[in-house]
Amino acid sequence: ETGVTQSPTHLIKTRGQQVTLRCSSQSGHNTVSWYQQALGQGPQFIFQYYREEENGRGNFPPRFSGLQFPNYSSELNVNALELDDSALYLCASSSPLAGVYEQYFGPGTRLTVT
Amino acid sequence: QKEVEQNSGPLSVPEGAIASLNCTYSDRGSQSFFWYRQYSGKSPELIMSIYSNGDKEDGRFTAQLNKASQYVSLLIRDSQPSDSATYLCAARTLNTDKLIFGTGTRLQVFP
Numbered sequence: 001e002t003g004v005t006q007s008p009t010h011l012i013k014t015r016g017q018q019v020t021l022r023c024s025s026q027s028g029h030n031t032v033s034w035y036q037q038a039l040g041q042g043p044q045f046i047f048q049y050y051r052e053e054e055n056g057r058g059n060f061p062p063r064f065s066g067l068q069f070p071n072y073s074s075e076l077n078v079n080a081l082e083l084d085d086s087a088l089y090l091c092a093s094s095s096p097l098a099g100v101y102e103q104y105f106g107p108g109t110r111l112t113v114t
Numbered sequence: 115q116k117e118v119e120q121n122s123g124p125l126s127v128p129e130g131a132i133a134s135l136n137c138t139y140s141d142r143g144s145q146s147f148f149w150y151r152q153y154s155g156k157s158p159e160l161i162m163s164i165y166s167n168g169d170k171e172d173g174r175f176t177a178q179l180n181k182a183s184q185y186v187s188l189l190i191r192d193s194q195p196s197d198s199a200t201y202l203c204a205a206r207t208l209n210t211d212k213l214i215f216g217t218g219t220r221l222q223v224f225p
Contacts (some may be wrong), residue, residue, distance in 0.1 A: 011145050031138055031211060033211065033213070035125060035213075035214075035215075040217070042118075042202055042204075042215030042216050042217045042218055043158065043202075043213070043215050044215075045212045045213060045214070048211055048212065051212075055211070056210055056211065056212050057127060057167075058212065072205050088157075090157055090158070092213075094211065096211055100205055101147065101163075102160055102163050103160070103213060104161075104210070105150075105157045105158050105159070106157060107156070108156075108157045
């Protein structure tokens with residue numbers, strides 16, 4: 001069974017630029033959630049995708065957007081990067097069947113905005 | 115008031131002791147609860163999930179849930195230095211798959 005994978009591992013961008021982060025869900029999982037984790041904090045929910053549709057969104061501005069593809073992989077796009085966007089971006093996959101809601105995280109993408 | 119609260123620690127316990135990690139939540143609609151372990155510089159790893167009041171055991175780990183008191187805990191028996199990490203508590207509310215995380219408790223197990 002293949003786990004959740006993310007790319008790239010690390011990324012350095014300049015303020016105002018745009019970035020795309022990628023995630024492949026665990027085999028058999030059809031739901032992908034994205035989280036932002038600042039240093040010393042718990043992960044914060046950005047949004048979730050189920051069957052290629054956004055299925056819930058946290059308190060993040062519209063410059064955070066996403067996509068899910070037919071193979072359940074997903075992208076997170078962030079436009080007009082700000083210094084505060086520097087964080088670990090986590091993707092989690094799940095398959096909410098029969099009341100089972102465990103989410104499994106990928107290794108994350110460390111984004112630094114300078 | 116934060117939705118999920120944890121003591122940031124560090125909680126220091128000697129090797130072989132029981133480590134007790136606690137978490138409270140404010141949303142009574144929360145239905146499912148999860149404990150994740152996160153080593154420095156790594157992503158969170160799921161340890162336990164609990165959905166019903168009472169205890170749930172898995173190896174050295176026991177999760178406890180008390181919905182009336184809005185309280186979740188994680189006990190780690192026979193603590194090992196390799197258990198030293200930050201432990202994140204998360205709650206899922208009814209009809210969503212959004213997880214609300216606490217800020218985590220740092221556990222240090224010393225030999």
